[in-house]
Amino acid sequence: MTKKTWLPWLILSPSLLFLLLFTYFPLVRSVYDSLFDTRMAGDAAPYVGMGNFLRLFDDAVFWQSLVNNLIYILLTVVPGVALALLLAVALWENHRVNRWLRTAFFFPMIIPMVSAAALWLFIFMPGMGMLDYYLAKLFGPMNNNWLGRSNSALYALALIGVWKFAGYYMLFFLAGLQSIPVSAREAAMMEGATPTQIFFNVTLPLLRPTLSFVVTTALIYSITQIDHVAVMTRGGPDNATSVLLYYIQNLAWDTNDLGKASAATFLTLAGLFAFSFINLKLLERGAHHER
Template sequence: MSLRIRPYLLLFPTLIFLASFTYLPVFRSIYDSLFDTRLAGQVHYVGWGNYLRLFHDPVFWQACLNNLLYILMTMIPSLLLALGLALALQANTRFNQWLRAAIFMPMVLPLVSVATLFLFVYLPSMGLLDYYLSQLFGWMNNNYLGMENSALISLAVIGIWKFTGYYMLFFLAGLQSIDNDIIAAARMEGANRWQIFWSVTLPLLRPTLNFVVIVAFIYAVTQIDHVAVMTQGGPNQSTNVLLYYITQLATQTNDYGKASAATFVLLIVMMVITVVNLRMMEKGTYYERK
């Protein structure tokens, strides 16, 4: 066997799966976005017509806004919490190991199960949240999932609770890769803890941070199980995010062309943001130990 051919043969099974489950669906989505399939048994070529209908749909723009708000409400708190927990649990003690496992545990649970659990937390008057709030402020009867100003926040809390421990592991790995000699040198120069974190630790964590931002962004866009279980996009489209909007188009109205157009637009946005983040990652701070 030629040495030049062998690497390609070893990669061939992976390339088959990658082509079958990634590239072919993408090209099929682009192709389907050019046809109107709303009439049963009839398919009409409409070119950019599905994209025009998509951009003129107010529900699509509402879903975009909801998704943006959801991304901000989940990514910023969860990344800050994850970094803080990683710094606090950096020491490799047995107690810290137990705490790391406990904080990571929500990531193991399926999002559908987590959503079902939080339904009992958010129950009006009888849920755990209203119960504990009533101990402080008197009787409560808040329908958190039924009010437009609180439904999306309630879903964001679930995302924070579930994924913070997962992001914490990446930050722990990044912190453990930092040479202790650099930290010791900064202390010898008289830097305090805040100065060490801001001027030494955080710059060296920049590649890790950029990677975690990409992962958190992808999860914030693609994880919609709790939306389907808890709110179905309501009330009044206040929790209808892009991927759930696409699912509704495909399953409820059989508008596969418009759903494919929305999928392609979402894919382009995710690719642009990912490429920008990767470029920033390449400019991260690196050091070489001599």
């Protein structure tokens, strides 16, 4: 075996090792654990086959968590990506003011989600919070329990998700905009295209590879980032903000039902893989262009 053959594998070996240990092994282990009823006792857990999956499908809280998560995805991915693209286009020019604004919009990303949740708890505080304070100036005294009502709690959590990650997605769009050939936009301008036509017919199609990556990343974050759920609502009220990962966490930690939690984990990962695969295939169709 020549050096040209084994050197790339040697360089990649640390990444492959971590990928195996922290991605593929947990997936295989979740499939294995889902076949046993761990509510009994440790190594003596009986084999139940698909029993954990059947119990999972009979659980109304699971289905509610699934619906909540789908709603949360729509409330965070679509507005978050759209806002990030808008910010990237607005701050495309590389001058001092725009550099400061980029930093300001990116700042929420460096705040840990637990700290961000604590901050927003004060904003959503009924009557005394910043949100009710400014709404009271417009509409009179307010005492809205935004996190305590089932019809508003999930929207409040989604707002935090958009606020935290939109600036992060903006950076990817800025990089994508910088990679677009200037000649493509100049040719459209010479043909008399308006700025709106240039954006939708030239810029946006050439951004499809970046858009594909950002949407996939946003989808993953919308499923895996649950710290604010644990800090602010604990899945309440009445499971209105219980999402899949928080539901799985409760199964594993609070009820010690590892088999059922593993079944839910496997289905969540399988769904996430399917969503990501379909998204990449749809958005990358016709995405490549000559540089």
